[in-house]
Amino acid sequence: MSTLRILNPANGEAIAELAADDQASVAIKAAAARAAQPAWAARPLDERKACLDRFRDGVVRELEQLAVTLTRETGKPIRMSRNELNGLLARIDFFVGMAAPVTASETVLDEGGMQERIEHVPLGVVGNISAWNYPWFVGCNVIVPALLTGNAVLYKPSEYATLTGREIARLLHHAGVPRDVFVPLVGAGPVGAALLAQKIDGLFFTGSHATGLRIAQAVGSRFVKLQLELGGKDPTYVCDDADPQSAAQSLADGAMYNTGQSCCSVERIYVHEKIHDAFLAAFVETVKGFAVGDPMREDTYIGPLTRAAQLDVLDAQVADAKAQGATLHTGGHRLPGPGNWYAPTVFSNAHHGMALMKEESFGPIIGIQKVAGDEEAVRLMNDTRYGLTAGVYTPSGERAQAVLSRVQAGSLYWNCCDRVSPRLPWSGFGDSGIGVTLSTYGIETFTRPRAWHLKSPPDRA
Numbered sequence: 001m002s003t004l005r006i007l008n009p010a011n012g013e014a015i016a017e018l019a020a021d022d023q024a025s026v027a028i029k030a031a032a033a034r035a036a037q038p039a040w041a042a043r044p045l046d047e048r049k050a051c052l053d054r055f056r057d058g059v060v061r062e063l064e065q066l067a068v069t070l071t072r073e074t075g076k077p078i079r080m081s082r083n084e085l086n087g088l089l090a091r092i093d094f095f096v097g098m099a100a101p102v103t104a105s106e107t108v109l110d111e112g113g114m115q116e117r118i119e120h121v122p123l124g125v126v127g128n129i130s131a132w133n134y135p136w137f138v139g140c141n142v143i144v145p146a147l148l149t150g151n152a153v154l155y156k157p158s159e160y161a162t163l164t165g166r167e168i169a170r171l172l173h174h175a176g177v178p179r180d181v182f183v184p185l186v187g188a189g190p191v192g193a194a195l196l197a198q199k200i201d202g203l204f205f206t207g208s209h210a211t212g213l214r215i216a217q218a219v220g221s222r223f224v225k226l227q228l229e230l231g232g233k234d235p236t237y238v239c240d241d242a243d244p245q246s247a248a249q250s251l252a253d254g255a256m257y258n259t260g261q262s263c264c265s266v267e268r269i270y271v272h273e274k275i276h277d278a279f280l281a282a283f284v285e286t287v288k289g290f291a292v293g294d295p296m297r298e299d300t301y302i303g304p305l306t307r308a309a310q311l312d313v314l315d316a317q318v319a320d321a322k323a324q325g326a327t328l329h330t331g332g333h334r335l336p337g338p339g340n341w342y343a344p345t346v347f348s349n350a351h352h353g354m355a356l357m358k359e360e361s362f363g364p365i366i367g368i369q370k371v372a373g374d375e376e377a378v379r380l381m382n383d384t385r386y387g388l389t390a391g392v393y394t395p396s397g398e399r400a401q402a403v404l405s406r407v408q409a410g411s412l413y414w415n416c417c418d419r420v421s422p423r424l425p426w427s428g429f430g431d432s433g434i435g436v437t438l439s440t441y442g443i444e445t446f447t448r449p450r451a452w453h454l455k456s457p458p459d460r461a
Contacts, residue, residue: 005017010304033125036180055177059171092144116451118452126146129195132307152182209360215228229263230428250415259342260366272377314363328345352380388409411427
C-alpha cells in the first residue's frame with residue numbers, strides 16, 4: 001500500500017503518514033459516487049441546505065483546532081488560518097442563501113397552449129482537484145455549490161493540505177452528506193491522474209498553469225465540463241495623485257499576506273515617477289516591519305513557504321533581477337535553519353526583461369517599476385500571459401475607471417487589493433484559466449440548463 005507523508009514546512013518534521021489511494025481504489029470510489037448521486041439529487045433542496053448549514057456549524061465549533069491543523073501542514077500563520085476559516089462562513093451563507101433562486105425553474109413563454117420552461121439539473125459526478133494555499137476557501141468554492149445543486153463530489157485535496165481536506169470530509173459526513181456523495185481521495189499527482197481517468201461530468205481544478213494544461217489535454221477529447229483556476233502575475237499601478245504612504249502599506253500587505261502565496265497576491269507594482277521615491281521608502285519600511293517566525297505565534301506575519309521547491313524559483317528570480325540591474329532593498333535570500341524559509345524581498349528598478357516581472361513568484365518577493373504615466377502603466381500591466389486581477393491607487397474614481405477598463409483581468413481593484421467576495425465572480429483572462437467560481441455564476445456552473453417544450457392537448461369540446 002502506498003502512503004503519503006505530511007511534513008511541517010516550518011521545521012521539516014513529519015506530522016502524519018496516511019494511506020494513499022491508487023487507481024483501483026479511485027475507480028471503486030468513483031463508481032460508488034456515480035451510484036449515490038441520483039438519490040442525493042432527488043432529496044429536497046432544503047435538506048441539502050440543512051446539511052451545509054450543519055457543516056458550517058461544525059466549522060464554527062472546531063475553528064481553533066482546524067486552524068492549528070491548517071497552520072501545521074501549510075505553514076500559514078495562525079492568525080491567517082483563523083481568518084480563512086472565519087471568511088469561509090460568509091461564503092457558505094451566500095451559497096446556501098442563493099441556491100434556490102439560482103436553480104429555480106423558469107417559465108419563459110406561456111401562451112396559445114405552448115409553455116417553454118428552463119430547469120437546472122446537476123452535472124452529475126464532479127471531480128475537484130484543489131489547492132493548498134487556501135484549502136478551505138478554494139475547496140469550498142467548488143464543494144458547497146456542487147453539493148447544494150445535487151452533485152456528488154470526488155475531492156482530491158492538495159498533497160500539501162491533505163489533513164485539512166480530511167477535516168472537510170469529516171465535517172461534511174457528520175453534517176449528513178453521505179460518504180459516497182462526498183468522497184475524499186488521498187495522494188499526489190498519480191491520484192489526480194487516476195481521478196481524471198474516471199467517468200466524471202465535470203472537472204474543477206485550482207493550481208498551476210502547467211498542471212492545468214496537462215489536465216485540459218487529458219480530458220479535452222471527452223467533452224467533460226472543465227474549469228481551471230490557474231496562476232496570475234497581478235499588477236497594481238500607483239498614480240501620481242495617490243497617497244504614497246497609505247498605498248505602500250496596503251500593497252505591502254497585498255504582496256506579502258500568506259507569505260505571498262495567493263493567486264491574487266500583488267506580484268508587480270508600477271509607480272508614477274512623481275511619487276516613486278516616497279512610495280518605495282514607505283513600502284520597504286513596511287515590509288521590514290513584518291514579523292517573520294514560527295507560524296504558531298500570534299504576532300507572526302511571514303511564515304515558511306509551503307512547498308520547498310518554490311525556494312529554487314525565488315532564488316532564480318533574485319539572481320536574474322540582480323544580474324539585470326535591479327536594486328535590492330531587503331531580503332533576497334533563504335533564511336537559516338530547517339524548513340522552507342525565505343526573507344521578504346523588495347526590488348526597485350525592475351523591468352520586463354526580468355523573470356521577477358513576468359513569471360509567477362508565489363512567494364514573499366516583489367518588483368517595483370517606475371513609470372511616466374497612465375499610458376505606460378496600462379501597457380505594462382497588459383504585458384503578461386495572465387489576467388487574474390489588477391488594481392489602481394488614485395483618489396479619482398474617473399481616472400481609475402479609465403485605466404482599469406483597458407486592463408485585461410477578471411477582477412479589478414480601486415484603492416484595494418488581494419480581495420475576494422462571494423458575491424462577485426472569480427475568473428481570469430488568458431493563462432489565468434477558464435470558467436467561473438463564486439457569485440451566482442459559481443452556483444449555476446454546477447448545473448446544466450434543460451429546456452422543456454410543453455404543448456397542451458387541444459380542447460375536445
